[in-house]
Amino acid sequence: MKKFLIGLLALFSYSVKAQLLKDVSESIHGNFEVDAQYYNKDTAIGAPIVPQKILSNGFGNLNYIRGNFSAGLRFESYNPVMLGFDPRYQGTGIPYKYARYKNNFVDITAGNFYDQFGSGMILRIYENRGLLYDNTIEGFRAIITPLKGVTVKAMIGRQRVFFGLSPGIVRGGDVEWNLNETFDSLMAHKKTKVTLGGSFVSKYQTNQSPTLNEPENVGCFGGRANINHGGFNIYGEYAYKINDPSYVNRYNFKDGQGAYLTTSYAGDGFSIMAAGKYVDNMSYRSDRDQTLNAAMINYMPALTKYHTYLMATFYPYATQPNGEMAAQGEFQYHFKKGSAIGGKYGMEVALNASVAYGLDTVNLAPQNDARQFHYYVRSLRPGEKYFHDFNIEISKKINKKVKGTFLYSNQFYNKDIIVENSSVNIYPNIKTNIFVLDVTYKYKTGSSIRFEAQEMYTKQDKGSWAVGMIEWWPVSKFFAAVVDQWNYGNDDPSKRFHYYLFNIGFIRDAVRVTLSYGKQRQGIFCVGGVCRTVPASDGVALTVTATF
Amino acid sequence: MKKIMASLVIVILCCTAFTFEGGKIPSVTIKNLDGSKINTSTFSNNGKPIIISFWATWCKPCKKELDNIMEDYADWQKETGVKVIAISIDDARTMPKVITDVKTKGWTYEVYLDDNQDFQRAMNVNMVPHVFLVDGKGDIVWSHNSYAEGDEAILYENVKRVIKGEKLEH
Numbered sequence: 001m002k003k004f005l006i007g008l009l010a011l012f013s014y015s016v017k018a019q020l021l022k023d024v025s026e027s028i029h030g031n032f033e034v035d036a037q038y039y040n041k042d043t044a045i046g047a048p049i050v051p052q053k054i055l056s057n058g059f060g061n062l063n064y065i066r067g068n069f070s071a072g073l074r075f076e077s078y079n080p081v082m083l084g085f086d087p088r089y090q091g092t093g094i095p096y097k098y099a100r101y102k103n104n105f106v107d108i109t110a111g112n113f114y115d116q117f118g119s120g121m122i123l124r125i126y127e128n129r130g131l132l133y134d135n136t137i138e139g140f141r142a143i144i145t146p147l148k149g150v151t152v153k154a155m156i157g158r159q160r161v162f163f164g165l166s167p168g169i170v171r172g173g174d175v176e177w178n179l180n181e182t183f184d185s186l187m188a189h190k191k192t193k194v195t196l197g198g199s200f201v202s203k204y205q206t207n208q209s210p211t212l213n214e215p216e217n218v219g220c221f222g223g224r225a226n227i228n229h230g231g232f233n234i235y236g237e238y239a240y241k242i243n244d245p246s247y248v249n250r251y252n253f254k255d256g257q258g259a260y261l262t263t264s265y266a267g268d269g270f271s272i273m274a275a276g277k278y279v280d281n282m283s284y285r286s287d288r289d290q291t292l293n294a295a296m297i298n299y300m301p302a303l304t305k306y307h308t309y310l311m312a313t314f315y316p317y318a319t320q321p322n323g324e325m326a327a328q329g330e331f332q333y334h335f336k337k338g339s340a341i342g343g344k345y346g347m348e349v350a351l352n353a354s355v356a357y358g359l360d361t362v363n364l365a366p367q368n369d370a371r372q373f374h375y376y377v378r379s380l381r382p383g384e385k386y387f388h389d390f391n392i393e394i395s396k397k398i399n400k401k402v403k404g405t406f407l408y409s410n411q412f413y414n415k416d417i418i419v420e421n422s423s424v425n426i427y428p429n430i431k432t433n434i435f436v437l438d439v440t441y442k443y444k445t446g447s448s449i450r451f452e453a454q455e456m457y458t459k460q461d462k463g464s465w466a467v468g469m470i471e472w473w474p475v476s477k478f479f480a481a482v483v484d485q486w487n488y489g490n491d492d493p494s495k496r497f498h499y500y501l502f503n504i505g506f507i508r509d510a511v512r513v514t515l516s517y518g519k520q521r522q523g524i525f526c527v528g529g530v531c532r533t534v535p536a537s538d539g540v541a542l543t544v545t546a547t548f
Numbered sequence: 549m550k551k552i553m554a555s556l557v558i559v560i561l562c563c564t565a566f567t568f569e570g571g572k573i574p575s576v577t578i579k580n581l582d583g584s585k586i587n588t589s590t591f592s593n594n595g596k597p598i599i600i601s602f603w604a605t606w607c608k609p610c611k612k613e614l615d616n617i618m619e620d621y622a623d624w625q626k627e628t629g630v631k632v633i634a635i636s637i638d639d640a641r642t643m644p645k646v647i648t649d650v651k652t653k654g655w656t657y658e659v660y661l662d663d664n665q666d667f668q669r670a671m672n673v674n675m676v677p678h679v680f681l682v683d684g685k686g687d688i689v690w691s692h693n694s695y696a697e698g699d700e701a702i703l704y705e706n707v708k709r710v711i712k713g714e715k716l717e718h
Contacts, residue, residue, distance in 0.1 A: 025571065025572045026571075027571025027572070029571060029671075029672050030672055031672040031674050033674055061669075063669075063670065065571065068575070070670075104587075107577075109654055111646075112668070114665065114669070115664060116640075116663070116664050119643075120639070120640050124639075124640070126639070126665065127665075129674070130675065151585070180584065181584060181585075191584040193561060193583055195583040195584075226583045228581075228583055232649060235644070253599065262644045264644055264647060265649075266648045266651030266652065267651065268651070268654065269651075270652060271647075271648035271649075271650060271652045272648075273644055273645065275644060299640065300640030301639065301640050302641065306606035306642050308607075308608055326704070330645070332648060333652070334652050334653060334654065430648070434591070442697045442698065445698045445700070446696065446698035446699070447697075447698070447703065448696065448698070449695035473696040473697065476697075476698055476699050476702065479696065507692075507693060507694050507696075509690065509691060509693075510678070510691045510692060510693045511693070514694050545675070545693070547672045547674055547678070547691060547693060548672070
């Protein structure tokens with residue numbers, strides 16, 4: 001019977017294609033990535049023993065588009081998952097598949113989808129394949145444009161948790177209204193652009209606690225506004241969540257709320273940006289007992305500079321969903337070509353500062369009740385300090401062949417809170433001073449050498465580190481690189497290791513193959529707002545990615 | 549479940565067994581820097597080629613590439629009429645920086661926000677930087693992942709070849 005149905009479906013689709021839709025554009029595209037690593041035994045650096053010797057992560061996407069219709073799927077396989085990722089990613093399957101129809105009025109998806117409401121403070125369904133983050137919803141979604149400038153979204157389904165689904169059901173709706181598009185004749189050419197939005201999300205999960213009266217339906221709602229006027233932009237969002245005891249908030253019945261405001265002004269060659277955020281008990285998951293990054297419904301990104309240099313990201317920060325207030329400011333200036341400071345080729349300077357504190361709370365004694373409240377917020381003053389990063393980055397092209405970037409960053413890191421998720425004081429706060437020099441020398445068209453020298457001074461944790469890197473592109477299709485991270489400041493002289501890594505890579509159009517050999521140091525890895533320690537490793541790794 | 553998947557695969561294969569093209573730009577809704585929406589299938593350049601560059605504010609090679617193209621962009625436009633569309637895949641964390649980076653750098657490209665990564669997914673972009681070259685008829689004819697100093701020269705050679713109607717390796 002099933003074979004018959006499949007055959008019928010295939011025949012039908014073929015005949016439809018042959019007869020009706022001849023002039024509709026059609027394509028099939030996809031991408032894939034396979035990572036595999038062979039692990040050497042290296043107990044000195046603390047690398048765990050891998051009994052399988054080889055671990056691999058891989059996925060392949062296939063998307064078919066025909067006019068307004070599209071369908072696709074993703075195959076994933078972890079045999080088993082590589083070190084550093086959540087070990088619950090085990091096995092092989094097709095956790096993502098969808099069929100979608102979209103025209104100017106309606107956009108309907110059956111199957112898996114990704115979406116976000118506003119900045120994601122109450123709902124953000126997304127994937128980051130490199131970090132193995134995927135909280136896709138499997139269900140239905142409709143996006144309707146009933147009126148020019150108005151977008152209405154409605155969705156229902158269950159979230160992916162590894163190769164299964166979360167026990168909770170997620171329902172959500174969102175309305176976004178772009179006033180300028182609606183009032184075309186009045187506002188279309190006005191310089192001031194206004195967008196308003198409002199959303200509601202609710203999750204359902206049965207009460208499973210023998211002692212607590214866990215709420216089965218938990219709602220969360222929010223509103224937002226964006227105003228743009230030329231180079232000026234302001235965005236604000238507020239969200240409120242009703243009682244939602246969970247593993248992450250230690251089964252606290254307190255309501256949650258979050259607020260986010262960011263504003264910027266960008267002129268010709270300069271810009272200024274300021275942002276602030278307040279988060280109180282806003283962890284929101286479709287499975288209240290889940291840990292790490294699984295079954296997260298919302299997204300609260302850290303309000304800090306997104307560094308890419310190894311030492312500047314040594315101690316990364318993630319928003320503390322149980323309570324945080326944070327602020328960030330940035331000033332950028334582009335000294336023009338030909339100016340006194342800019343010289344012949346110009347120069348860019350960026351000053352950035354970010355801070356994060358806990359809330360000023362008062363703890364409550366346990367109550368003799370099936371609903372437990374753990375604290376109240378006493379004032380809007382900052383509580384315990386979690387993080388800061390004050391940094392300056394200068395980029396300059398010196399001549400036709402040489403350009404460079406200098407970065408200085410001063411950071412403060414509360415390891416107990418950020419990594420251990422504990423208010424008990426075990427580790428000292430880590431204070432670092434980081435210097436980076438990155439120079440590219442282009443010796444002929446398509447050929448270049450890039451050097452990086454980095455230094456991180458600290459008296460805490462594992463002490464100071466130095467990094468040296470050379471990346472050579474003899475032709476633009478091939479590169480070879482060597483990096484050495486040296487923990488020269490470790491208090492224990494026997495642990496002053498060199499973590500060297502050799503890398504070669506080939507790129508041909510949209511295909512990239514890289515091979516690396518060497519050691520990875522233990523590090524802190526933040527995904528989906530959760531930071532954790534990933535182990536050191538030693539071995540040979542191969543990565544192949546392609547888009548077609 | 550497995551049977552459903554098998555049938556889906558069969559349907560897809562049946563539909564595509566007969567034609568296999570580079571394809572047009574898929575229809576995805578993304579945002580302008582001022583918050584208004586635009587459908588990516590409406591990207592056009594009066595019959596001239598379009599370069600679509602996926603980038604992010606935190607991606608150093610992406611910004612290097614776009615900076616380097618910017619130095620020659622006026623000449624490129626004069627000679628070939630090519631247009632660069634820069635698609636930022638920044639999410640809520642870094643999205644406010646898109647507008648400040650673009651203005652500070654003085655990029656004159658069309659810049660859009662793909663903060664939900666819908667367009668990135670539809671174009672099967674694995675990592676940034678990733679550039680696509682679209683010919684005057686709206687067909688995607690070439691794409692390239694990653695950036696090395698000097699890659700913009702190869703990109704521009706390809707733009708000129710597309711205008712001459714030469715076939716590019718895909």
